[in-house]
Amino acid sequence: ELKVEQNPLFLSMQEGKNYTIYCNYSTTSDRLYWYRQDPGKSLESLFVLLSNGAVKQEGRLMASLDTKARLSTLHITAAVHDLSATYFCAVDIDGEYGNKLVFGAGTILRVKS
């Protein structure tokens, strides 16, 4: 059974600081997604990582994928309050009839002013 583990599950950080969220998964996949979820809102797609060594950056967030280590990271640079949200990684699994996502438990990020 595929397991997707995020670390840490809760992160409180000061504005301006840097930090990394880790996502480990237990089976072979070369497709990984990062989503953001604000309270009461839908999941917003942040990054799609489709190959080993993929790196994507958007503003203060940068995501990378190492398929050999089965590890993805989401790096936060110079955090600002607006980044406070829950972040999920999700691994795309090929089923017999189509693909489905297996999510981590999520990382709750709180950026303090």
Next chain:
Amino acid sequence: GAGVSQSPRYKVAKRGQDVALRCDPISGHVSLFWYQQALGQGPEFLTYFQNEAQLDKSGLPSDRFFAERPEGSVSTLKIQRTQQEDSAVYLCASSLGLIKNIQYFGAGTRLSVL
């Protein structure tokens, strides 16, 4: 519409009551997914449609859960004889249907079973 739309946003049901949750996917999206998100957890896969065909229902937790998409567009997730453990947010997502396409999520329906 511009995004995936779900209704109702909130549903309170008495234990034993049947409920129906609706999902309107993005126009033209072939694939539709249902996920269940328990409090403080990540979403968990329930079922998947390609057009009107339900190709994977391996995540449905019991035979009380039933999903349909009769015309390949709107989908309904039905839960019969609701139990307290069914309380969760039910998320719908749609994608263009090709492998590797991004899934776009609705805001979800929060179901509370009393």
